[in-house]
Amino acid sequence: MPVPETTEARQAPPLHAPILINGAEAEVIRALRRQAKISRTEISNITGWSKAKTSLEIRSLVTKGYLVEVGEGSSQGGRKPGLLQINDQLGYLIGLDIGATSIDVVLANVGGKVLQRRTAVADVRQPPEEFLSRCSELILEMVKAQGCRIDQVLGIGVGLPGPVDFTHGVLIAPPLMPGWENFLIRDFFQRTFSAAYVVVDNDVNIMAIGEQRAGDGMQVDHFIFIKIGTGIGSGIVSNGKMHRGSIGCAGDIGHICVDKQGPICRCGNTGCLEAMAAGPAITERAVQAARNGSSPLLRHMMENNGGILRPDDVNAACREGDQAALEIIRASGQMIGDVLAGLVNFFNPSHIFIGGGITNFGNHLLVSIRRAVLQRSLPLATTHLSINFSRMGPEAGITGAVALAREYLFVMEDRPFSIV
Amino acid sequence: MPVPETTEARQAPPLHAPILINGAEAEVIRALRRQAKISRTEISNITGWSKAKTSLEIRSLVTKGYLVEVGEGSSQGGRKPGLLQINDQLGYLIGLDIGATSIDVVLANVGGKVLQRRTAVADVRQPPEEFLSRCSELILEMVKAQGCRIDQVLGIGVGLPGPVDFTHGVLIAPPLMPGWENFLIRDFFQRTFSAAYVVVDNDVNIMAIGEQRAGDGMQVDHFIFIKIGTGIGSGIVSNGKMHRGSIGCAGDIGHICVDKQGPICRCGNTGCLEAMAAGPAITERAVQAARNGSSPLLRHMMENNGGILRPDDVNAACREGDQAALEIIRASGQMIGDVLAGLVNFFNPSHIFIGGGITNFGNHLLVSIRRAVLQRSLPLATTHLSINFSRMGPEAGITGAVALAREYLFVMEDRPFSIV
Numbered sequence: 001m002p003v004p005e006t007t008e009a010r011q012a013p014p015l016h017a018p019i020l021i022n023g024a025e026a027e028v029i030r031a032l033r034r035q036a037k038i039s040r041t042e043i044s045n046i047t048g049w050s051k052a053k054t055s056l057e058i059r060s061l062v063t064k065g066y067l068v069e070v071g072e073g074s075s076q077g078g079r080k081p082g083l084l085q086i087n088d089q090l091g092y093l094i095g096l097d098i099g100a101t102s103i104d105v106v107l108a109n110v111g112g113k114v115l116q117r118r119t120a121v122a123d124v125r126q127p128p129e130e131f132l133s134r135c136s137e138l139i140l141e142m143v144k145a146q147g148c149r150i151d152q153v154l155g156i157g158v159g160l161p162g163p164v165d166f167t168h169g170v171l172i173a174p175p176l177m178p179g180w181e182n183f184l185i186r187d188f189f190q191r192t193f194s195a196a197y198v199v200v201d202n203d204v205n206i207m208a209i210g211e212q213r214a215g216d217g218m219q220v221d222h223f224i225f226i227k228i229g230t231g232i233g234s235g236i237v238s239n240g241k242m243h244r245g246s247i248g249c250a251g252d253i254g255h256i257c258v259d260k261q262g263p264i265c266r267c268g269n270t271g272c273l274e275a276m277a278a279g280p281a282i283t284e285r286a287v288q289a290a291r292n293g294s295s296p297l298l299r300h301m302m303e304n305n306g307g308i309l310r311p312d313d314v315n316a317a318c319r320e321g322d323q324a325a326l327e328i329i330r331a332s333g334q335m336i337g338d339v340l341a342g343l344v345n346f347f348n349p350s351h352i353f354i355g356g357g358i359t360n361f362g363n364h365l366l367v368s369i370r371r372a373v374l375q376r377s378l379p380l381a382t383t384h385l386s387i388n389f390s391r392m393g394p395e396a397g398i399t400g401a402v403a404l405a406r407e408y409l410f411v412m413e414d415r416p417f418s419i420v
Numbered sequence: 421m422p423v424p425e426t427t428e429a430r431q432a433p434p435l436h437a438p439i440l441i442n443g444a445e446a447e448v449i450r451a452l453r454r455q456a457k458i459s460r461t462e463i464s465n466i467t468g469w470s471k472a473k474t475s476l477e478i479r480s481l482v483t484k485g486y487l488v489e490v491g492e493g494s495s496q497g498g499r500k501p502g503l504l505q506i507n508d509q510l511g512y513l514i515g516l517d518i519g520a521t522s523i524d525v526v527l528a529n530v531g532g533k534v535l536q537r538r539t540a541v542a543d544v545r546q547p548p549e550e551f552l553s554r555c556s557e558l559i560l561e562m563v564k565a566q567g568c569r570i571d572q573v574l575g576i577g578v579g580l581p582g583p584v585d586f587t588h589g590v591l592i593a594p595p596l597m598p599g600w601e602n603f604l605i606r607d608f609f610q611r612t613f614s615a616a617y618v619v620v621d622n623d624v625n626i627m628a629i630g631e632q633r634a635g636d637g638m639q640v641d642h643f644i645f646i647k648i649g650t651g652i653g654s655g656i657v658s659n660g661k662m663h664r665g666s667i668g669c670a671g672d673i674g675h676i677c678v679d680k681q682g683p684i685c686r687c688g689n690t691g692c693l694e695a696m697a698a699g700p701a702i703t704e705r706a707v708q709a710a711r712n713g714s715s716p717l718l719r720h721m722m723e724n725n726g727g728i729l730r731p732d733d734v735n736a737a738c739r740e741g742d743q744a745a746l747e748i749i750r751a752s753g754q755m756i757g758d759v760l761a762g763l764v765n766f767f768n769p770s771h772i773f774i775g776g777g778i779t780n781f782g783n784h785l786l787v788s789i790r791r792a793v794l795q796r797s798l799p800l801a802t803t804h805l806s807i808n809f810s811r812m813g814p815e816a817g818i819t820g821a822v823a824l825a826r827e828y829l830f831v832m833e834d835r836p837f838s839i840v
Contacts, residue, residue, distance in 0.1 A: 023468025048443025222666045238658040245768020246642045249800045256762035342676035348665020380669045
């Protein structure tokens with residue numbers, strides 16, 4: 001099997017971080033990651049510093065404009081403590097969620113509050129320069145609408161539908177968008193947004209980050225976020241942190257084998273989960289059911305639809321009680337559940353969140369997935385396991401892209417790659 | 421499928437930690453985890469503290485007897501810095517590796533240096549009181565031989581061959597040893613060793629910890645340690661930390677499905693990896709080959725062996741060029757590799773270490789596993805993947821048990837459950 005050439009990727013420039021801080025400052029910022037606002041006493045408790053040292057470090061951060069004092073916290077018996085938070089006026093962040101056929105992009109303040117939003121139809125199979133130029137235009141539009149300066153854009157978080165080498169911020173062997181391989185996305189954006197650092201991740205990871213920061217994944221230490229649509233992928237959180245794996249391609253569950261005798265997948269193997277259970281497999285089975293007469297309803301839909309069927313048609317047929325459509329959805333859920341059962345044994349998550357286009361399929365799909373997991377996983381691993389559709393819908397990705405940009409806002413001067 | 425009752429486990433007492441430290445002290449100790457000895461300057465660099473503050477904290481830790489000053493480090497231009505390390509004289513730690521038929525136990529100093537060692541044959545299917553009393557006897561023997569006091573035993577790390585609820589230190593639904601379910605192992609040991617805290621983990625996790633602390637897993641952020649013997653299990657390291665999952669049963673890969681049409685497993689499902697590829701499945705296939713005439717050598721061995729075959733016989737036959745034995749080993753490797761292929765896609769480790777009794781099978785097994793993984797995993801995930809037998813052999817478990825005990829030696833007073 002050919003091994004992709006990654007030399008170029010290895011030579012990609014290191015992450016450019018906008019705000020370098022020292023070790024002591026990093027401790028304050030780290031304490032602030034757990035909560036939006038924090039008192040001096042809390043910082044002192046977390047760091048173990050004296051009051052004097054705490055005041056000194058805070059004063060330095062306030063003087064530099066990184067922190068501001070806001071409102072008043074609840075009293076703990078003494079005088080009401082002033083609260084500190086990261087200075088929203090520091091600048092702006094961009095969250096960019098790139099889909100196969102869409103661009104979803106927001107401008108937020110460094111606190112993560114979304115201030116501007118744009119969406120556009122676009123084809124990711126375009127050359128990356130063209131595609132990303134369109135993204136830059138949308139960002140510039142938002143900068144103008146917000147009335148801020150380009151150099152106030154401090155960070156750009158990008159989600160892309162393909163395998164990302166996270167350290168170097170490039171796509172590696174992306175099946176949907178071969179022209180993007182090793183294209184230096186960071187460099188591209190930094191030509192226009194020179195004050196910004198750029199963090200690139202895959203689309204499912206940013207959904208998982210979104211779920212963790214603003215969804216039901218908050219406070220959850222171990223979860224798997226699964227996106228089911230044209231493909232199938234997952235984002236993994238272990239011990240409260242994104243697990244990206246050694247190369248950054250963890251979570252690629254679409255090519256786990258379901259049936260060695262199954263159809264050939266675009267990856268070259270047979271019977272991959274994606275080839276058997278994702279959107280295209282569902283419509284293919286629906287077309288068969290329409291043709292072989294097992295579903296007159298699907299045939300009718302196909303005839304009225306110029307000879308094609310989409311996943312939504314299968315869903316609609318199922319809602320109208322069509323047995324063949326129901327069976328197709330159940331079979332898909334069963335296969336996804338079989339693969340998840342193994343991952344549940346291996347990973348022992350407390351939550352599985354399901355997102356992506358297929359979530360429209362609703363309860364029939366969810367019940368089939370749950371049933372398969374319960375049947376094949378060990379009881380100990382499923383006792384407290386929750387499997388549900390993500391309630392964030394399409395917001396998961398864009399929320400995660402902004403959160404990803406926020407994570408790298410402050411970076412320690414002597415450890416430029418580690419998140420504070 | 422019945423859900424095990426875990427109410428009792430939930431009521432198990434919290435971890436009893438012997439040395440409680442404050443936040444600032446914890447920072448020094450944490451810095452010392454990365455290296456055995458450290459200079460004041462290094463502590464200052466890592467913590468971001470002033471020289472004065474660093475000296476103050478170190479003096480406090482030295483006065484309390486937790487740290488000692490040793491030798492001299494290499495000069496960085498200025499005067500040669502005195503080095504600090506954790507005080508070996510603080511007390512002793514016990515590492516206890518319990519197998520299905522064996523006890524392997526060591527007494528080490530808090531620096532992790534093994535000073536005494538005992539091994540014994542024992543049957544884990546005994547009632548836990550009896551079995552653990554034998555373990556206590558062995559520990560007391562070592563304490564006596566070392567000439568130390570019982571109250572100098574500060575920590576006991578225990579590895580057990582079953583699913584462990586790590587937080588509560590009890591076994592949950594252990595198939596090999598049903599009498600142990602929810603037995604309070606910590607309480608048992610603390611009746612004799614009242615100064616010791618007790619950390620209980622499963623046997624494969626302690627092997628993974630051993631590999632991480634003293635084997636080829638040092639400096640490796642993401643790896644899977646697989647134990648193949650009578651059963652099949654794994655220990656997982658993500659972002660440099662043990663991944664135990666939400667209940668603590670992560671890594672249980674023995675019951676991932678290989679073939680739905682396969683034989684019934686002791687878990688009640690069909691075609692589990694363990695039922696198809698572990699030691700007993702190998703000998704069962706060897707017995708078939710002996711009986712159906714496809715291997716005269718295995719038949720001969722079986723006849724000379726009172727009608728039974730052990731995995732080692734299959735290995736010996738393979739070494740003598742027996743084709744049937746070779747095929748049996750290859751088939752086992754192929755199935756293990758097929759499951760690993762999925763886990764490699766999901767987890768993207770840089771290393772897989774293989775341990776347990778089956779490692780005697782050598783290259784034929786290893787090559788089959790590697791081949792299956794390379795065939796079914798995505799190229800991006802296997803480009804830099806190393807799959808090898810652990811070079812630590814049986815030392816992995818006992819080394820990990822001591823390391824586990826060491827991890828909980830210092831615990832922050834306000835966060836009793838988190839490792840410093």
